[in-house]
Amino acid sequence: MKAVAITQKLPLDHPGCFVTIDLPDPVPGPQDLLVRVKAVGINPVDYKQRNARKEDETAPRILGWDAAGIVEAVGSEVTSFRPGDEVYYAGDVTRPGSNAELQLVDRRIAAKKPDSLGFPEAAALPLTAVTAWESLFDRLGLTPGDLQEGKDKTLLILSGAGGVGSIGIQLAAVLTGFTVIATASRPETVQWCYKMGAHHVIDHSGDWPAELEKLGFKTVDYIACFADTTAHWKAMAQAIVPQGKITAIVESAEVPDIGLLKSKSVAFIWEFMFTRSMFQTPDMVAQHDMLKEVATLVDAGRIRTTMTKNGGTLSPQTLTAAHQEQEAGKMIGKQVLEVAW
The missing domain is CATH 3.40.50.720 (NAD(P)-binding Rossmann-like Domain)
Structure with a gap:
């Protein structure tokens, strides 16, 4: 699979800050969904995690913790989702992020996306x-x-x-x-x-x-x-x-x-929304329930997506621009990028 990652600690204005890399397709664990990512939302956690990279880190790091996509495969213990389901989720900050072609996410923190929203509009919602x-x-x-x-x-x-x-x-x-x-x-x-x-x-x-x-x-x-x-x-x-x-x-x-x-x-x-996934808390599935309820509210017309900007297709250049906007602190609502390889 392809992904946009950071491979070394570089300033945001350096042309090599983000690069496109090829990685083996991930294999789902028992509770995982393998999702083909269609859109990603951008959040402050993205640039905070980028800035937190240590100088001596060598492994590539895929950022991004807001996504909407299509389930490609499910783990051996998953019964609530099946291939073809359209889902949205915020993910787990301790695992590879959503700036990629494929991503693994625990089924307990994902839900079927609102039927009334496209992938970009849905990707704006989960983390927030x-x-x-x-x-x-x-x-x-x-x-x-x-x-x-x-x-x-x-x-x-x-x-x-x-x-x-x-x-x-x-x-x-x-x-x-x-x-x-x-x-x-x-x-x-x-x-x-x-x-x-x-x-x-x-x-x-x-x-x-x-x-x-x-x-x-x-x-x-x-x-x-x-x-x-x-x-x-x-x-x-x-x-x-x-x-x-x-x-x-x-x-x-x-x-x-x-x-x-x-x-x-x-x-x-x-409040830290990654607490449940980081520590595998017994009530981890509560985030699935929250996203399910939000989807119901959206489809009923009671709340709306907060997407205000579609920054185009995910690439090192568009991701850099999105991080620059996040760090400027002037963003209204949410910015998203579409994923197409």
């Missing part, structure tokens, strides 16, 4: 949808489908126009009764957040707790931080209600001052 779902319902403990639970309560989503924020707003808007407040800092991102279903949008580039107060919210009940955790830490500690909950997805260069939350008895929970 699972991250948002786990953030809202596993980490913060909201109840999906309970529209009374959040009545007269507030959920703040920091960085509402990013990939996770874009689907997080939608899930909160259709599956909970919370007042959803998103943050954005540009006219186009503000408009996007409203399009996704936010009830209010405030500017996160300045004193956003003061912006909340202008709306009449001195505090909020829950915060899902999909932005720089450290940069917003003090503001979150100020804005969260006593006995509230905060979840975050962006690792910190320094340990946040957890003491700022003590007087309010606030719970802080990290």
Whole structure:
């Protein structure tokens, strides 16, 4: 099979940063699906994993943890999928990624893609949808489908126009009764957040707790931080209600001052969507269930794909351009690349 990989640690502007390589076709294990990849989504984890490559690494590394494709073969213990099924998934960061012709993925973290979406539109969803779902319902403990639970309560989503924020707003808007407040800092991102279903949008580039107060919210009940955790830490500690909950997805260069939350008895929970697959947790199949539910919501017209840009066919050049856009931090929604060899 062919793949676009990194074979040595090089800067992104080096012409050899990404190269096309040939590898043996992978063989599925007992729980695996062998998928012919048709489209891949681009996420910050891609460039973070690229930058984390060590100087002395010699094996090629295939990045990419968002894909949609067609099942070519299944492992000996797989009964829920068969060849020909169209699937989507985020994959496992400890295994080769989706920037390839073929990929192995554990059947417990994959699901049949939405029937109403093409492969590119579907590939935009898995990683961010699972991250948002786990953030809202596993980490913060909201109840999906309970529209009374959040009545007269507030959920703040920091960085509402990013990939996770874009689907997080939608899930909160259709599956909970919370007042959803998103943050954005540009006219186009503000408009996007409203399009996704936010009830209010405030500017996160300045004193956003003061912006909340202008709306009449001195505090909020829950915060899902999909932005720089450290940069917003003090503001979150100020804005969260006593006995509230905060979840975050962006690792910190320094340990946040957890003491700022003590007087309010606030719970802080990290979210990392690869935890289940990395540690083979007993509830690993929950990610299959999440993606299945997201597909149902998409096909019912209740939520939509967050794809905003199709960057063309996967190649070293198009992947470089996609990483450059990710690192610039200005992406609205999701960018995808199609796979065709």
